[in-house]
Amino acid sequence: MNRQPVPTDRPSQLYASSTRRWRSWVPLRVDAHRASSATLAGAYPFLAPEPCDLGVYIGMDALTGGPFCFDPWALYAAGTLTNPNVLLAGVIGQGKSALAKSLAVRSIAAGRRVYVPGDPKGEWAPVARAVGGKVLALGPGLVTRLNPLEPGPASSADEADRRSIVRARRLRLLSAISETTLRRDLRPVEHGALDAAVTLIEHHDNPTIPAVVDALGEPDHNAAAADRTSPAERAADGRDLVHALRRLVRGDLAGMFDGPSTDHLDPAAPMVVLDLSALGSDENALAVAMTCASSWLEAALTHEAGGYRWIIYDEAWRLLRSVALMRRMQAQWKLSRAYGIANLLVVHRLSDLDAVGAVGSEARGIADGLLADCSTRVIYRQESDQLGTTAASLGLTRTERDLLPALPRGTGLWTFSGRSHLVRHRLHVDELAAFDTDAAMREMPDTRGTP
Ligand SMILES: Nc1ncnc2c1ncn2[C@@H]1O[C@H](COP(=O)(O)OP(=O)(O)OP(=O)(O)O)[C@@H](O)[C@H]1O
Ligand SMILES: [Mg+2]
Incomplete structure (x- = not known):
């Protein structure tokens, strides 16, 4: 609001006497102003929005006292949302995971399914068990093994299309694992070596990562000749890839992704959680495991008859540190709407997305794209140094911005x-x-000792 003093040509009439010091006889000369309630809400934030009563119950609208409900598919169908994805941000311990879990459990009651492709804290397992879902715990020494190169369930695509989809998924996965482990982008000759190795394993019944490692070490003579190289040169091109992928065969991640799957995804399960808590705090191992796990899930997710599904990335700020994993997420998000999928990304602050790379870098571009693809943003308490960035990215009013550092646990601003x-x-x-x-x-x- 404009707080400039109202100009007057009779200043002596202001504060006319000491007893009437604070009274002004000057009429307020402000031009009449007309605006829509949407614009006025910026100046006068207590205009209550229309109720949101589509979907599952979340809680109480603190301004109106009415119920607040949410369902991205119903709101998308009603034309309210432009995409079903949700970003949830808030400082530690404010109830972000609790909200994500309520949304998951209540959506299941409404016929949706939920996938948690990586649970680094192991806190989703009790939730999945409570709703009759499936928990796949992955980690060194555990019995569950998933083959991320599995072709996935049959689809209506014709055989040639399906083969090229599966081939592209395998190449994306193997490049992502190698880049995460090597901490650099692959060189063109390495892409060539990987491509030849994937071609070589394609006719295996159930190709696995050890088979790819073998194919990289002993390239096919005919394929090498067709690419005007020699088998020895191609093996040299793929040497770093062999070392990178061997981590999953003999290194710290052995036994998790290096053989046929011990479990199969039940498409009817209400919730599937990949528990990665046994991996501890090694961010690089987590990124590789999450890459493999999400690739294994993707085969099942890209199934036309899967229905509406939530994919929940709790602790996503940890995953955003891996560019290769972000590339995979970006590719998967592009497919989301076609397959009825809504993604929920949980971070601490919006600057987690800035922290992935410098302005103009590929990583930053992907992070900005993921944020832009979330048409619903839920903001829980933010530290005061985050207010400017948050308000600017979300277009918050001054009052909304000032609310953020004082929000109590479990209360959030949904925009x-x-x-x-x-x-x-x-x-x-x-x-x-x-x-x-x-x-x-x-x-x-x-x-503490007693005194
Ligand atoms: N709306 C709520 N009402 C009451 N208690 C809540 C509410 N939301 C969360 N809690 C409680 O607060 C605690 C912390 O919640 P939660 O783990 O969801 O926070 P978080 O934001 O995900 O934390 P972190 O950043 O560490 O992952 C939990 O014990 C939870 O039961
Ligand atoms: Mg949490």
Whole structure:
């Protein structure tokens, strides 16, 4: 609001006497102004938005006291959302995962399915078990093994199309693993060596990563000749790839992705969680495992009859550190709408997306694209140094911006299609028990000595 003093040609009439010091007899000379309620909401933020009552119950709209519901597919069908993806940001311990879990569990009751392609803290397993879902725990020494090179379930695409889809997926996966492990982009000759190795394993019944490592070490003579190179030269081109992929065969990630799958994805399961908590805090191992796991899931996700599905990337800020993984996410997001998939990306702050790379870098471009592809943004409490970036990226009003550092746990600002709702997420008592991540903090024995 404009707070400039109102100009007057009778200043002496202001503060006419000491007893009436604060009274002005000068009429307020402000031109009449007319604007839409959408514009006025910026100046007068307490105009309540229209209720959002489509979808599953989330909690209470703190401005109206009414219920707030959400379902990206219903809102997309109603023309309110331009895409079904959601970004959820908030500082540690504010209830982001609790919200994601409520959204998942309540959406399952509404007939949706939920996939969590990587759970680094292992906190989704109890939720999946509570709804009769499947938990696949991956880690050194654990029995579950997934073959990320699996072709996936049959589809209606003709055989030639299907073969080229599977081939492209395998190449993307193997390049991503190699780039993450080598921490650099592949050279053109390395792409050539990988391409030849994938061609060589294509006619195996169930190709695996060890077969690719063998094919890289012993290239096919005819394929090498067709590419005007020699088998020895091609083997030399692929040497770094062999070392990178060997990590999954004999290195710290052995036994997880190096053979036929021990489990198969049940497309009818309400929830599937890939528990990666056994991998510990090694970010690089997590990125490689997540790349393989999401590739294995992708084969199942790109199934036409899968119905509406949530893919939840909790702790996504950890995944955003790997460019190769972000490239895979970007490719998968492009397919999302065609397959009825809504992605939920959970980060601490919007600057997590800036931190992936310098302005103009490929990583930053992908991160910006992922943010732009989330037409719903839910912002939980933010640190004061984040307010400017957050408000600028989301187009928040001054009042909304000032609310962010004071939001209590479980309360967030939901923004979509120019509307914003301040929503208090309500947890059912059973949800509270299943989603509790604070138990260790509360129940830790007090080791301070008694005075
Ligand atoms: N709406 C709510 N009402 C009551 N308790 C809540 C609510 N939301 C979260 N909690 C509780 O707060 C604790 C922390 O929540 P949660 O783990 O979801 O936070 P987070 O933002 O995901 O934290 P982190 O950044 O560490 O992953 C949990 O024990 C949870 O039960
Ligand atoms: Mg969390």
